Amino acid sequence: MKKYKIKLLSLFFTLHLLLVFFSMMMPYSDKLSNIWDSKYFTPIRVYAVYTGTHIQFDFFAPSINSSLKVSYLVEYFNGETELIEELSEKSRESQIRYENIMSNFFEIEEDESLRKAMTASWAAKVFSKRPDAKKVKVKIELFEIPQMKWSDYYESSFERKVTAGIP
Amino acid sequence: MKEKSYGLALSLLRIALGLILIFQAISIAPSLYDFYGEFGIMQSAISDYLATGSFVPSMSSVQNTLSWFHLHRDEVVTLIFYLYLIACAFFTIGLYTSLASVMTFLLHLILLSSNRASTYGVDHYLHFALFYYIFPGVGRLLSFDEGLKLREDHKNVMNSLVLKWMKIHFALTYFAAGLGKISGEQWRGGEAIWRSLMLPEYQFYDFSFLSQYHFVGLFLCWWTMVIELFYPLFMLMNRKVALLCLSQVILMHLGIIVFMKLYYFGLVMIVLNLFLFVLREKDILHFMEKKTKDPGVLGLIARKHLV
Numbered sequence: 001m002k003k004y005k006i007k008l009l010s011l012f013f014t015l016h017l018l019l020v021f022f023s024m025m026m027p028y029s030d031k032l033s034n035i036w037d038s039k040y041f042t043p044i045r046v047y048a049v050y051t052g053t054h055i056q057f058d059f060f061a062p063s064i065n066s067s068l069k070v071s072y073l074v075e076y077f078n079g080e081t082e083l084i085e086e087l088s089e090k091s092r093e094s095q096i097r098y099e100n101i102m103s104n105f106f107e108i109e110e111d112e113s114l115r116k117a118m119t120a121s122w123a124a125k126v127f128s129k130r131p132d133a134k135k136v137k138v139k140i141e142l143f144e145i146p147q148m149k150w151s152d153y154y155e156s157s158f159e160r161k162v163t164a165g166i167p
Numbered sequence: 168m169k170e171k172s173y174g175l176a177l178s179l180l181r182i183a184l185g186l187i188l189i190f191q192a193i194s195i196a197p198s199l200y201d202f203y204g205e206f207g208i209m210q211s212a213i214s215d216y217l218a219t220g221s222f223v224p225s226m227s228s229v230q231n232t233l234s235w236f237h238l239h240r241d242e243v244v245t246l247i248f249y250l251y252l253i254a255c256a257f258f259t260i261g262l263y264t265s266l267a268s269v270m271t272f273l274l275h276l277i278l279l280s281s282n283r284a285s286t287y288g289v290d291h292y293l294h295f296a297l298f299y300y301i302f303p304g305v306g307r308l309l310s311f312d313e314g315l316k317l318r319e320d321h322k323n324v325m326n327s328l329v330l331k332w333m334k335i336h337f338a339l340t341y342f343a344a345g346l347g348k349i350s351g352e353q354w355r356g357g358e359a360i361w362r363s364l365m366l367p368e369y370q371f372y373d374f375s376f377l378s379q380y381h382f383v384g385l386f387l388c389w390w391t392m393v394i395e396l397f398y399p400l401f402m403l404m405n406r407k408v409a410l411l412c413l414s415q416v417i418l419m420h421l422g423i424i425v426f427m428k429l430y431y432f433g434l435v436m437i438v439l440n441l442f443l444f445v446l447r448e449k450d451i452l453h454f455m456e457k458k459t460k461d462p463g464v465l466g467l468i469a470r471k472h473l474v
Contacts, residue, residue, distance in 0.1 A: 001323065001324045001325065006324055006328070009325075009328055010328065013328065013332040016332070016336075017332065017335055017336060017339070020336055020339055021339060024339065024340075024342075024343035024346070027347070028346075028350070046222050046223075049222070049223050049280075050223065050276065051298050052291055052294040052295050052298060055291045055295070056343060056347070057288075057291065057340040057343040057344050057347075058343055058344060058346070058347025058348075059287070059288045059344060059347075060348070060359065060363060061344065061347030061348040061350070061351050061354065062347055062348065062350045062351025062352075062353070062354065063351045063352070063353045063354075063359070064353055064359050064362040064363050064366065066366075067366045067367050067368055069367070087201075087208075088197075088198070088201070089197075090197075090198055091194040091195065091197065091198075092194075092428055092430065093191060093194040093195050093430070093431060094194070094195050094197070094198040094201075094202075095368075096287060096368075096429065097195065097198070097202060097285035097286075097287070098198075098201075098208065098285070099368050100284060100285050100286065100287050101208060101209055101282075101284045101285050104217070104284045114213070114216070117210075117212075117213055118209070118213060121207075121208065121209055121210040121213055122208060124206060124210065125201070125206065125207070125208055128206060143366065143367055145362055145365060145366075146378070148365070
């Protein structure tokens with residue numbers, strides 16, 4: 001490989017790692033966050049998202065979030081009710097991903113419409129698996145530490161409008 | 168830097184990462200449409216809303232691009248997933264490795280961006296590693312393309328360059344993890360490890376006794392933070408210090424596998440540590456020289472080219 005190519009590559013990797021460091025420092029500086037959000041930074045942001053350099057790698061930090069548990073109280077057209085805690089059997093890897101989706105609920109605390117849309121999405125999953133379900137109440141509980149107990153966190157109810165032939 | 172390398176460690180890392188990607192994909196396959204389907208647990212409209220930006224390829228953008236074929240969202244999910252599995256298989260065995268590396272990287276990005284809410288550390292570390300394989304000539308040995316023999320023309324500067332920058336990037340991720348932890352009161356106060364082990368999703372063993380032995384939690388928290396924060400520094404020090412630090416890091420990740428059952432995350436971290444820092448090319452060549460008697464394979468040729 002020619003010398004100038006090696007130099008160019010080294011320059012590229014240096015800039016790449018500078019961007020990695022920049023992203024990692026963002027949670028600690030509003031200035032950096034503002035630069036990141038500015039429209040002039042868009043091409044770099046695109047590059048960062050494609051290459052994964054925008055990730056801060058601060059998992060389980062600075063604090064450990066509480067857990068959320070979702071359950072579904074289903075009311076059928078015949079009047080019976082059922083409490084569902086697991087929608088389907090899952091591998092450990094899928095289970096972790098489900099829990100990550102649930103934990104997003106903390107991050108959208110101020111966006112009620114998005115919370116409603118998310119729970120509607122989960123309720124729709126129950127409706128799709130139970131065609132005779134009339135109503136689904138999505139119940140989210142929060143695991144409190146150090147009390148070590150579940151407490152009510154969020155609730156939302158959804159009713160089937162189209163009965164698909166079920167009286 | 169003019170140093171040339173075969174990229175043996177990077178080639179072994181390619182195989183290990185490829186296998187992990189395949190097994191991980193198979194393990195989420197039964198829930199595929201729950202994660203990416205139109206009426207999944209996160210419906211596509213919400214996933215798109217939460218996506219990092221419209222400029223990143225996702226299932227939705229692929230569906231729009233292929234609109235002429237009138238494919239349903241779930242058909243696009245199936246197509247992407249099978250293409251991803253094929254790309255991972257080709258990447259692992261090293262068949263059309265350059266194309267397979269780029270395809271694996273892009274398809275992994277599509278899966279990442281199509282349901283960002285479900286992703287966690289392992290996905291980001293895998294994506295970080297896949298990025299470096301899109302460069303020509305990186306980790307191409309021990310493959311269908313190149314066979315098992317080492318030739319002098321296999322040595323290139325790109326392998327040395329990429330390995331060096333990958334190491335720096337990887338070390339920086341530990342620093343960032345340590346910095347994040349030390350900025351948190353739960354970590355400084357020794358509560359974080361106990362909290363994470365007491366969370367229902369990670370509570371496989373009863374660690375409630377830890378609350379009576381606060382010093383154990385405090386020690387574990389500070390042990391983790393010191394290892395992570397000073398990881399880049401330890402790697403720059405002499406080999407003994409680096410290996411001592413690496414043994415502690417691997418122990419920490421084994422703990423994550425055993426106690427938190429984060430199998431893929433722990434495995435990816437151990438594999439990255441092993442092939443980026445623990446196993447050096449000259450060690451692998453020495454090992455091959457001692458173990459391999461067959462003159463046709465790596466061993467004899469390695470002996471010939473041993474530096």
